[in-house]
Amino acid sequence: MTGPTETSMAALDPITVEVIGAALSSIVEETGEALVRASYSTNIKERRDCSTALFDCEGRTLCQAEHIPVHLGSFLDFIPTVLAHHDVAGIRAGDVFVGNDAYLGGGTHLPDIVLAEPIFVEGELVAWTVNLAHHSDFVDRAHAHIYQEGLRIPPIRLYRAGALQKDVQDLILLNCQVPRERLSDLRAQMAANRVGVRRFQELCGRYGVGTVQASGRALMDYAERKMRAGLAALPDGEWRFEDVFDNLDFDDPIPFAVTVRIDGDAITLDFEAPDQVRAGINMTRTALLATVYYIIKSVVDPTVLPNAGLARPITVNARVGSILNCQHPAAVNGRVQTCQRVADLILGALAQAAPDRVSASTNSTCTVALFSGTRQSGPDAGTYWVYLETIGGGGGARPNADGLDGVHVHATNTSNLPVEALEVEYPLVLERYELVDGSAGEGKFRGGMGLRRVYRATEDCMVRVDISRNLSRSWGLLGGGPGGHGGFETAPQAGAFDRGQGMLKAGEWLEVITPGGGGYGLPDEDRLAAE
C-alpha cells in the first residue's frame, strides 16, 4: 500500500483537503450522470434507481453520490470481499468485478448489481470506482429464501484486463428475464466506471497520488469530527422507541424496538426484532448500517460528508439471525420496506432527545408495484417484459412546516416514470396520479399526503403490489395525528389477489394508495375548522 510521501504530507493543509473533497464529489456526480444518460431500462434512465461511489484501496467509502442511501449498503462490503477472495497482486487495470450477493459481497438484494473497477496510477492500485444499478429483473418469484429470488453472483471478474469474460456474461444473462435490457444497462455501468477511472487518474496527476490518498483519509477524519461535534451538541441519555412492521405477507404486525444511547460524542443503537422470516423483508447487516448512517447524518448534521468516517462514532447492535440482521439463507428482496420502518423507528427515539431536529413518522415504506408479462402484440411480441415502480408517500410533519406531499423518503429517492414514457414502453395506461385527500396526519403542522396511482392493463399481466402501513399508521409527534393507511384495490371483475400478488386481464384496473405521514403538534382550532 502506498503511504503518503513526506512532500505530500507537507502539502496537506485544510484547503487542499477541501479542494480534493470537492473534486471527489464532482467525480461521483459525473459518473452517476453518465450511468443515467447511457442506460436503457426505465428504472435507471428515468427513475434513476442507481448510485455511484469511490472507495480507497482498503475498501472504505471515499465519497458517495447523492442518489439512493440504501445503496451504500451494497457498497460497504463489496471491495473488502473482492480483496478477501481474490489475489490482490493479480488485480490488473481494466479488471471489472460484478456482483450482487447478499451474503458474499455485501449486497442488500439481488437486483442491485454492482460493477467495480480498480483505478491504477503508475502501475499502483490507488482506489476503486464503483456503481450500482437496480436491474428490473428477477421478478414474479417466491421469497421463502434467497435461492428463490434470483441469480446469486459473488464478486467475480466480468472483464479481465479490459477483455470481456463472455462466458460469465452469458451465464448472467441466461438467468435474467429481460436479457437485452440487462446487457445494455451493464454497458452503461461500464461507461460510468470508465469516467470514474479517468477523472480520478486526472486528479492524481494534478495533486500526486500521495496527496489525494492522504486527503481521502483526512476527509474521513473530517467527517468523523463533524459527526462527533454534532452528537456532542445533543443531550446525553438513553431513549427507547417501539413500532410495528406490517405488510400483506403477515396477518399480525411484527414488533421492532430500538434503544438509542448518546454518550458524549458517540451514539449506540440496540435493535430488538424477532427471528428472520420466510419472506423478503429481512435486512442484511449492511442494509441496516446504511439505514442507520443515513438517518443519523440527517438528524445530526446533513452536511457531513458521505464517507466512511461518519460511521466511526456510531455503534449498531442487532441480534444475528433476527429480521434486522439476517443470515443465509434468508430472503431479502423487500428489505427496503424494513429499512424505511427502521429509519422512522430511530426518529421516534431521537424525538425524545431533540424534538426540534426530527420529523414525525414518514409514510415509512417504499410502496412497490411490479408488472410483468409476455408481449402479445407489436414487433416484440413473445418477449418478456418487466416494469417496476416505487411510489412515494407522505413525509413526516416537521417542527416548523407540514410534511412533504407525495415524495420518496429515507432510504430511497427514485423518480417516477413519466406517463408519456410508461405507456410507450409497457402495455399499461395510467388513469390517475394524485394526492390522497385525508391521508395526512393532523397537527399544528400536518403530515405529507400519500399518493394514488390507478393503472389499466392493456394486455394480460402478472402484478405484485408491496404495500405497508395497511394495519398500522404512521405516528405523529407531540399531539400530531397518524397518517392514512396504505392499500390497493382492483377492478371488481379481476381475479383474487393473494398477499398482493395476482393477475390483471386486459382492460382491468389496479389502484394503489400509499400512506400519509404523521402530524406534528396539536392541531389549531382554525386548522381543524378549515379541513
Add this chain to the structure above:
Amino acid sequence: MPMKDGILNAGGKARWRVGVDSGGTFTDVCMFDELAGRMSVWKVSSTPDDPSRGIARGVEEGMRECANPTGDPASAIDYLGHGTTVATNALITHRGSKVGLLTTGGFRDLLEIGRQKRPDLYDIFADKPQTLVPRDLRFEVAERLLHDGTVETALDTDAVREAARAMGDNGVEAVAICFLYSFVNPAHEQQARAILEEELPDVFLCTSHEIAPEFREFERLSTTTVNAYLGPIMKRYIRRLTPRFENLGLTVPPHLTQSNGGVVRFDAAAETPVRAVLSGPSTGVVAAQVIGAAAGEADIITFDMGGTSSDVALMAGGQMTRTNEASVHGYPIKAPMLDIHTVGAGGGSIARIDSGGLLKVGPESAGADPGPVCYGRGGDAATVTDANVVLQVLNPTHLLGGRMEIRRDLALQAIDRMAEQLGMDAMETAQGIISVVTANMAKAIRVISVQRGHDPRRYALMAFGGAGPLHAVRLAQELGMPRVIIPPAPGTLCAMGLLMTDLRAEFPVTRLLPLEHDTLDGIAAAADQVTAQAEGWFDSEAIAPDRRQTLRRVDMRYEGQNYELSIALPDGPVTQATLDILRARFTEAHTRLYGFAVEDERIFCVTFRAEAIGLVQKADLPKRALGPSNAAPAIIGSRQTWYPETGSFTETALYLRDRLLPGMCFDGPAIVEQMDTTTLVPPGVAARVDETGNLVLELS
C-alpha cells in the same frame, strides 16, 4: 464647433444601434454609431418600482448626449435591443400572476408531485419550490389521448366551460392548459383554448403544445405553468415600456433578449416569457462570443463573477453551448437556453470554519450592506474581497477609482481570527479563502465542461463582471486552462452584448423515427416541416434573404435510451447520404461522451429542431495596429502583494488599464487597475494587449 452627429442625421437616415441593459442598480445604455463605427455608453440609476422610467431616461439622455441633441432622441435609432431581469425576478420572488391550470382528468396534482423526489436527500427541513398554482385553481377535465395521439376519450367541452367560469370567478389572470400527449396531437388543447378565449377574453392563455411541444409531461407542464405565471407580468412590462419608446420617437419595433442569447420582437416576447428567464446573463455570453471571434479564440469558457454569484458558460468552435432544458430557481423549464451554470461564489461570499474544522466559502454573501469587513460598514465576517485586500491583490486603501475607502486593518483582524482557529498564518489563510472559492467555481466549470464531454484544458477563459478578472488566472490554473482573456470593459459587457445579438427563434417537432432507409421520407418530412416554419418566421420578421441562416439539428439516441444527443443535420434535402452522416456523427458523439458505441443497435431520431437566425449588422470591434511592446508607460506605481508562489510579499507593478495599448507586453507579478475591475497577473504569467484591446494572459 465640429458638426454634431445629430445634424448629419437631419435627412432622417437612422443609423444608431442601441442596447439597453436594465439591472437592479444601474441601467446601461450602449449606443453604436454605424457610420462612424464608434460605441458610447451611458449609465443611469435604475428605477425598480417601474423600470421603464429609468430605461426611457437612459435612452433619452444617452441619445441626446451622444447622438441627437435636437428633435426626437430615439428617431435616429434603427435597432433597439433590451435585456431585462423582470421575468427571472418575478420567479425568484414569487411575485407572478394568479394562475389557473387545466389538466387531463386524474392529473391536476402532477404539478405538485413533480418527479416525486424530495428536494434534499438528507436535510429533513428542505422544502420543494413553491407550487405556482394552488390546488383549488387546478381543474381537471375528462379527455384522454393514447401515446400515438389517437383519442380514447373526447374532450368534455362542457367541463372546460365550467372550469373557465370557476377560474373567472376566482379572478385568475392567466391559465395554463396542459393535456397528456398534446405534443403528438394538439387538438384537445386547441379546443380548450378556443373555449377559454370565449369565456375569459382578458386572461393570458397558453397551451403546452405551443410552449414546449416535447415528451415528459411534468417538465412540459412546469414550463407551461411558469409561462402563464410570468405572462401577465411581462405583458404589463412591455405595455408600459412601448409607449415610452414611442414618445421618444422610436420608429422601429424594439426587441427583447431571450435565454438563448437571441432577440425577438416585443410582441412575440410577451407571449413566451418563459424563454426570457436567463435574459440577463445571456447577453454577456453573446458579447464574449463576438470578442472571442475577433481575437481568434474559438473555444472559450466564460466566467462572469459578481458580488454574490458567478455565471459560467462554454463555447466550442465559436458556438455557444445551448441546452433545451434546465432547472431555473427550482422549476424545470424546457426552452432553448444558453447552457449557463450559476454558482453562489462571488466577491462578497463569506468564509467560515465549520464544525469539522475545514474552511468553507459561500454560498452566503455579505451582499452590498454591510458588505465585506474592509468596507468598514460594520461587517465582521471575512469575505473573498477581504482576503484579496489582505493579500493586497486588491488596492488596500481605496477602490472604484478612489471613490471608496478600504479598511485593510479590519479585514486583517477578521482573517487573523480564522487563522488562529486553523493554526495557519494570516496570509496562508487569506490565500486559502481564495483557493476554496476557486475550487467552488472550478466545480461549476466542470459541470458545463467535463460533464458534457469537453476538456477545459483546450479552452481559453474569458473573465468579466466586477470580480472575474481578479480570480481568472487562479481558476484557469486549477483547471489546467492555458489562457485568460480580459475584454476591455468587463463591467458593461452585457449592454454591449445587446448590440451583437442576432434575431433568433427555434422550431422543434418531436417525431420518433428510427434512422433507417424505410423512414427516409418521414425524416425528410420532419426536417422540411421545421425548415418551413423557420422560413415563415423569416418572412414575418421581414428579414432580408441574405441575412437568413437556418441551423438544423436532430436529437438522437439508441433505441431504449431516454436521453438524446443533439446532432447537426447537414443543409439541403435529406437523402440516404444524410442518414449516413447522421449515423456517423451520432456514433462519434456517443463514443466521446460515454466511451462506447453499439454497432447493431437501432438509432432513433426524436426531436427535429430548426434554429432560425436573422443576422443583424453588428457593432464591429475596432482593431488597432500593434504598437511597441514596452508597457512601462502604463505603470502608475507599485505595491507589495502576497503570492503563494513566493510565500511572501513581493514588489508588484501596478498598471492602469486605460494606458495599456495594443502590442504592449509585461510579465507577472503585476496588477492592472481600471474603474470597474482589477486584474491579477500572478508570477509566471505573461500578459499582452491584443489588437482589440483585450488583455491576454498566457499561463506557462
